[in-house]
Amino acid sequence: MDYPKSPRNTVKRIPKRGHYDEATVFSILDAGFLCHLGFVVDGQPYVIPTSYGRKGARLYIHGASTSRMLKVTETGIPVCLTVTHVDALVLARSAFHHSMNYRSAVVFGTAELVTDEDEKMDALFCISENILKGRWDEVRPPNAIEMKATSVLAIDIEEASAKIRTGPPGDDAEDYDLPVWAGLLPVKKGYEEAVPDPLLKEGIEMGHSVADWK
Amino acid sequence: MDYPKSPRNTVKRIPKRGHYDEATVFSILDAGFLCHLGFVVDGQPYVIPTSYGRKGARLYIHGASTSRMLKVTETGIPVCLTVTHVDALVLARSAFHHSMNYRSAVVFGTAELVTDEDEKMDALFCISENILKGRWDEVRPPNAIEMKATSVLAIDIEEASAKIRTGPPGDDAEDYDLPVWAGLLPVKKGYEEAVPDPLLKEGIEMGHSVADWK
Numbered sequence: 097m098d099y100p101k102s103p104r105n106t107v108k109r110i111p112k113r114g115h116y117d118e119a120t121v122f123s124i125l126d127a128g129f130l131c132h133l134g135f136v137v138d139g140q141p142y143v144i145p146t147s148y149g150r151k152g153a154r155l156y157i158h159g160a161s162t163s164r165m166l167k168v169t170e171t172g173i174p175v176c177l178t179v180t181h182v183d184a185l186v187l188a189r190s191a192f193h194h195s196m197n198y199r200s201a202v203v204f205g206t207a208e209l210v211t212d213e214d215e216k217m218d219a220l221f222c223i224s225e226n227i228l229k230g231r232w233d234e235v236r237p238p239n240a241i242e243m244k245a246t247s248v249l250a251i252d253i254e255e256a257s258a259k260i261r262t263g264p265p266g267d268d269a270e271d272y273d274l275p276v277w278a279g280l281l282p283v284k285k286g287y288e289e290a291v292p293d294p295l296l297k298e299g300i301e302m303g304h305s306v307a308d309w310k
Numbered sequence: 311m312d313y314p315k316s317p318r319n320t321v322k323r324i325p326k327r328g329h330y331d332e333a334t335v336f337s338i339l340d341a342g343f344l345c346h347l348g349f350v351v352d353g354q355p356y357v358i359p360t361s362y363g364r365k366g367a368r369l370y371i372h373g374a375s376t377s378r379m380l381k382v383t384e385t386g387i388p389v390c391l392t393v394t395h396v397d398a399l400v401l402a403r404s405a406f407h408h409s410m411n412y413r414s415a416v417v418f419g420t421a422e423l424v425t426d427e428d429e430k431m432d433a434l435f436c437i438s439e440n441i442l443k444g445r446w447d448e449v450r451p452p453n454a455i456e457m458k459a460t461s462v463l464a465i466d467i468e469e470a471s472a473k474i475r476t477g478p479p480g481d482d483a484e485d486y487d488l489p490v491w492a493g494l495l496p497v498k499k500g501y502e503e504a505v506p507d508p509l510l511k512e513g514i515e516m517g518h519s520v521a522d523w524k
Contacts, residue, residue: 104354109377130396130410132346134357140318141355143348145394145414163323180359182344185442185501187520191434191449192456194441196344200359220405227408228399228495235490236404246406264507276449277516278507281442281523284498287399293478293492302491306401309495 104204105255115258118153124201124258125150125179129227133157134176135207148177149222155203155251156210156219161244175251177203185281188265189274195265197280201258205251219248230305318418319469329472332367338415338472339364339393343441347371348390349421362391363436369417369465370424370433375458389465391417399495402479403488409479411494415472419465433462444519 097118099105107114115121131148134141149156155177179201186195210216217238224232238246265278290306311332313319321328329335345362348355363370369391393415400409424430431452438446452460479492504520 109374130394132357132392132394134348134355134390136350136353136355139350140388140418141348141350141390143346143357143390143392143416145392145412147410160323174354176348176355176357178346178357178359180344180346187442187445189449190452190456191438191446192452192460194438194445194449196361198359202357204354224405224408228401231401231408232405235402235408236485236488238404238406242404242406264509271450272509272511274450275514277514277520278510279520280505281520282502282505284500284502286498288496288498291494291496295478295486296492297486300489300491306491306495
């Protein structure tokens, strides 16, 4: 499925890097867990980092019921949710052709409060699974008080686009003769060794979610 | 110097994680090179990833003169520029107390086109230095055509705040008896080994910017 191209989601700068198919957008969303959510209050843009989960074409974010981000968006206001992975610095021979290898997804939709208790719990599961698969089943689930203190917003993807750059630097023909090193500096991914909580009681084994995250 | 607290920049959710001093905001900005820039067109929020540089209390972003991001912001519209570092997943004994260790800076200002040619070149240097220190001096500088094809926006920091979480999970007292592993999963930082451009000519040594990036 392709998202229709509109003035809103069409990649204008270097159009060949633009992608409009759902599979590409989903793959970028599923490879991350932190998005930057944009919303507008009285003409002022706000961009707030938050975690998210995806179920089909519906995205979920959550937070404290008291947070500004959730208060202003629960009324059903337009949001832009962006996920970016920087894969490498692209080091060219000229300053101008320096770039990054990246995958970004920009999603447009309307954020609405999830009021159904079952969907709300399922959304929290989704978000948790997207951050660290399997962790949810290893820990104490939310109780009624915690559920009340938590708000969940759903964002159905109305329009989206992805932008991707891969590969080595692309220099101007005459610059390949310059005595300048060129190439990629790939960004490290993943996690270091897990660090136990100082208050962890003896004899408690690391769950599979942590031990097997790769 | 502290930024005055206003309705716009005051951290509402978990206020003890909020910081308003310039030094903390600068340290978070200087530790990154990718921001998410929010701006509004016809009531619609856009959040676009882009690189940035800082000179004092002035931030710079750049892009093609043709890009939507730069076209709409050069008229002097309000922007929100957010930089987030995720340092670790915080794995608690309850789903509810799962969190992340992070450092985020949220900056409010007005983006304006840089028209002075000297400032524009200096801004590009700033951005380059912020991504990979020393690289600028090793490569071919921008020529007149490239400068014309590039727009630079300046954003003076009007208000800002930082939000930081550090340390181990904080669980409810009774949950410490649960047989659930808890701790941190630290996010890897930095770069892997540099990968030479397949078109790199023999005998060209890696510059200090790449070899010594640590």
